Amino acid sequence: MIRKSLIYGVAICVMGTSAAFAAGEPVTFTKDILPILQENCQTCHRASGANMSGMVAPMSFMNYQETRPWAKAIVKVTESREMPPWKATEASHGLFKNERVLTEDEIALISTWAKTGAKRGNPADAPALVEWPDAEGWTIGEPDLVVDFPEPFWVEDEVRDLYENIEIILTEEMLPEDRYIKGIQYKPSSEVVHHIIGYSSAPNAESSGDGDRFGRTQLGGMAPGTDPNMLPTGFGILLKAGSKITLQMHYHKEAGPGTGEWDSSQMGLVFHDEEVQHPITIEPIAYGNFEIPPHQKSWRVGARETFEKPILITSLMPHMHLRGAAAKYVAHYPDGSTELLLDVPQYDFNWQIDYFYKEPKLLPAGSSIEVEMRFDNSEDRAAFTYIDPNRAVKFGGPTTDEMDLMWMTYATVEDGSADEAGD
Ligand code: HEC
Incomplete structure (x- = not known):
């Protein structure tokens, strides 16, 4: 069983917030602040907190x-909305199950607490401590299948960016029959793992470059800041017995003597026991067709794809590299109306969030999805990240090249009815 509220730290309104203000009672840690931290911060900010695919919170707020020494810093990052990390605008507020946002009241309460001496308050007011799952464990629950490297991989000292395909053939013992995947989690085993993309294919298929995306089944992936993927009831990704799993590893670190590290990352899979009505497809809307000229501050890359049958979208995930500045998904409906599905006005390479719908989003037959990305290839960006604004940039693996992968995880509704859509 997955404990959603713990894993996703969904923001809920803290009861009594305004009451405390109104009565002029002092704002205290035990009464007012700890509940906010438990609900919104501790999933990452605790000893061995959530490793968000490489992003590990540097301090604990248990x-x-x-917490006390960080009071000022906490005010700063909550007022600026840097923390908790969440990049989508208000337009999608309430729609995604991994949403991490504080209310205005909560932000004000934190600020008042810090300004009035950051008091502890009465220990008896404190809520019970939250028992967090062991961070060494799997946040998707105990996997039915753990896919391991055949042997640990040595990332050499000289490496700065390295792409390595690790292949694993699923034996009969590992996977005796075809199964539908419900949840996927990637566990990097070292800090040099920048991202992992997984896919399955026929056992004799060639692992290859980026070109043949249709010849294989995407199994999602992880990049800094990604939450593990848990599909809604009724939705699953087909994994065929005897498949080959390819883990496309991107290692990234400073190069130099003594920087080499062993890696043996893992992929954990949870299968559906019950029937699956909605086989899932994971595909990008845009793919590889662009060139960003030098010195452009806001270069637009767009694409549009039409779906002949109705689709149910379970998640959206923009993926760009260091020049990625903004990303947007817009639905165009057959009646001519449009809807902004996801707006990420300040894309952050360090927080590559997969936006998981609480309720799968239904698009009627004939709808299309338009995506728009903005890339910043200017001196401004070069000032805080190691890009070279003097060159034109195309699709490519290294983080100093770019990607325009506007991922979408969805199911095609074959019989025209979406009634059985799960929760
Ligand atoms: C999803 C994981 C996650 C959640 C949830 C989260 N943080 Fe963080 N936090 C991080 C990481 C990772 C860093 C390291 C900073 C970085 O490199 O971006 C960080 C850094 C910080 C810092 C230090 C910033 C600095 O200037 O050094 C503060 C303060 C902070 N978080 C406060 C909070 C508060 C308060 C909350 C809840 C309201 C929160 N965080 C929720 C992951 C998280």
């Missing part, structure tokens, strides 16, 4: 002693 109790007063740990």
Whole structure:
């Protein structure tokens, strides 16, 4: 069983917030602040907190002693909306199950607490400590199948960016029959793992470059800041017995003597026991067709794809590299109306969030999805990230080249009815 509220830290309104203001009672850690931290921060900010695919929170906020020294910093990052990390605008508020946002009231309460001496308050007011799952474990629950490297991989000292395809053939013992995948989690085993993309294919298929995306089944992936993927009831990704799993590893680190590291990352899979009505497809809307000229501050790359049958979208995930500045998905409906599905006005390469719908989003037959990305290939960006604004940039693996992968995880509704859509 997945404990959604713990894993996703969904923001809920803290009861009593306005009441405390109104009565002029002092704002205290135990009464007012700890509940906010438990609900919104501790999933990452605790000893061995969530490793968001390489992004690990540098400090713990489990109790007063740990939190007190950070009071000012907490005010700063909550007022600026840097924390908790969430990049989508208000337009999609309430739609995604991994949404991480504080209310205005909560932000004000934190600020008042810090300005009035960051008091501890009465220990008896404190809510019970949250028991977090072991971070060494799997946040998707105990996997039915763990896919391991055949042997650990040595990332050499000289490496700065390296792409390595690790292949694993699923034996009969590992996967005796075809199964539908419900949840996928990637566990990087070292800090040099920048991202992992997984896919399955026929056992004799060639692992190859980026060109043959249709010849294989995407199994999602992880990049800095990604939450593990848990599909809604009734939705699953078909994994055929005897398949080959390819883990496309991107290693990234500073190069130099003594920087080499062993890696043996893992992919954990949870299967559906019950029937699956909605086989899932994971595909990008845009793919590889662009060139960003030098010195452009806001270069637009767009694409549009039409779906002949109705589709149910379970998640959206923009993926760009260091020049990625903004991303947007817009639905165009057959009646001519449009809807902004996801707007990420300040894309952050360090927080590559997969936006998981609470309820799968239904698009009627004949709808299309338009995506728009903005890339910043200017001196401004070169000032805080190691890009070279003097060159034109195309699709490519290294983070100093670019990607325009506007991923979408969805199911095609074959019989024209979406009634059985799960929750
Ligand atoms: C999804 C994981 C996650 C959640 C949830 C989260 N943080 Fe963070 N936080 C991080 C990471 C990772 C960093 C490291 C900073 C970085 O490199 O971006 C960080 C850094 C910080 C910092 C230090 C910033 C600095 O200037 O050094 C503060 C303060 C902070 N978080 C406060 C909070 C508060 C308060 C909350 C809840 C309201 C919160 N965070 C929720 C992951 C998280």
